[in-house]
Structures are given as C-alpha cells and as structure tokens.
Amino acid sequence: EDKVVQSPLSLVVHEGDTVTLNCSYEVTNFRSLLWYKQEKKAPTFLFMLTSSGIEKKSGRLSSILDKKELSSILNITATQTGDSAIYLCVVNYGGSQGNLIFGKGTKLSVKP
Amino acid sequence: KAGVTQTPRYLIKTRGQQVTLSCSPISGHRSVSWYQQTPGQGLQFLFEYFSETQRNKGNFPGRFSGRQFSNSRSEMNVSTLELGDSALYLCASSLMNEQFFGPGTRLTVL
Numbered sequence: 001e002d003k004v005v006q007s008p009l010s011l012v013v014h015e016g017d018t019v020t021l022n023c024s025y026e027v028t029n030f031r032s033l034l035w036y037k038q039e040k041k042a043p044t045f046l047f048m049l050t051s052s053g054i055e056k057k058s059g060r061l062s063s064i065l066d067k068k069e070l071s072s073i074l075n076i077t078a079t080q081t082g083d084s085a086i087y088l089c090v091v092n093y094g095g096s097q098g099n100l101i102f103g104k105g106t107k108l109s110v111k112p
Numbered sequence: 113k114a115g116v117t118q119t120p121r122y123l124i125k126t127r128g129q130q131v132t133l134s135c136s137p138i139s140g141h142r143s144v145s146w147y148q149q150t151p152g153q154g155l156q157f158l159f160e161y162f163s164e165t166q167r168n169k170g171n172f173p174g175r176f177s178g179r180q181f182s183n184s185r186s187e188m189n190v191s192t193l194e195l196g197d198s199a200l201y202l203c204a205s206s207l208m209n210e211q212f213f214g215p216g217t218r219l220t221v222l
Contacts (some may be wrong), residue, residue, distance in 0.1 A: 034211065043155075043202075043213050088155065100145070101210070102155050107210070 002027040004091050006103035009025055014111050017079050021106045023089030024071040033072050035063055038105070046074070079110045103104040114139065116205050116214035124220045130191040135218045136185050137205030144186040145211070146178060147202040161186050193221045
C-alpha cells in the first residue's frame, strides 16, 4: 500500500531553536516530493524535490531528498513564532500524470 | 498571475440540502484537484479533473461529484448534505508536479 509517513506528529520548541521534520514514503514510481506549510488557511507551497542529495533552501528553511532512504527532511533554523503551523509532506507518484498522497502533517508550535 | 480562487468562501447549509462549490485555477493550469479537510481526518483527496475528465477519484461516496469546464474552471457538488460534511474544501490547480491551493470554502452543515 502506498503511504507517506511524517514524524513527529507534533513538536513544541522555543524561538531560536532548530527543528528537523521527517517524511518517509513508500510509493510506486516516485515522481516528486513536495512540502507545504499550513496555518489557518490553505497550504502554501514550500519546496518541490525531485533529485536526491540536492538541498533546496529558502531563507531559514531547507529541505533535501534521499531517494535511497525513501525520505526527506525539512529543516527550520532560528525558529520564530510565525513558523508555528502544520507542515505537510506530499508525494507525487504513479502514472502518466501522477497521483498525490498526503502525509498527516507535523504540527509545529514555536513558543516565545 | 492570479492565484487559485474559490467561491463562496463560507457557506452554511442544513442537512439534506445540496451545495455547489466553484474553483478557478491559475491561468494555464489544466489540472484541478479537490480536497476535504476536517480536524479529525486531516486532508483527504476527493477527485482530480484534467481537460474536463475525471482522472482520479478518492474514497468518497457518490454524493460527492464534480466536473470541469472547457476553461478549466471546476465545480464540486455535494448532495443530501450530512453533518459530517462540515469541512474546509480546498481546490488546487497544478502544472507539472507543482500544486497551488486556493483559499478554500468553509462549509458548515447544521
């Protein structure tokens, strides 16, 4: 069965901490992995990863894909209260146009 | 370039009624997907349309249906509403492997 598993399910840190969120997947014909940030509204796109070992970076956020380990991590350095959100990992896999499978998300709470 | 738009943003209905939600994708995007998000179940895939054809379908009852028009705009219909249908309904348009979400329609069923 195709699946995407995120860990931890929830995380509480203090401002300034660095966090690492994990996503592992088991799918047929992997195409890409996407990270989204969701606050009290629709998810916003963070990164799309297709190649193993190439880090994508945007400000304090970075992500990398390991196709050998079938996983990805999302790092957030110097966390701020505005980083509090649910972080979703989504895998695009399968047929000619692909299908999407969502992880359950990691709820990050950053305390002042 | 304008983002994904959804209308209405908020909706209140009563059990047994039916509802139609609308989604306009980003210009040039031909794929539109619908999702239901509830606190208990998280984000669940409803269906995906591409070039006016349903390409993928999630595990939802037949009360949930959709369609896509030639301009790629999509509608989702839910008939015989139940209390459990109260949720945020998200639409996303995609080009290649990247998906962009609309703001969602918050449906409350009383």
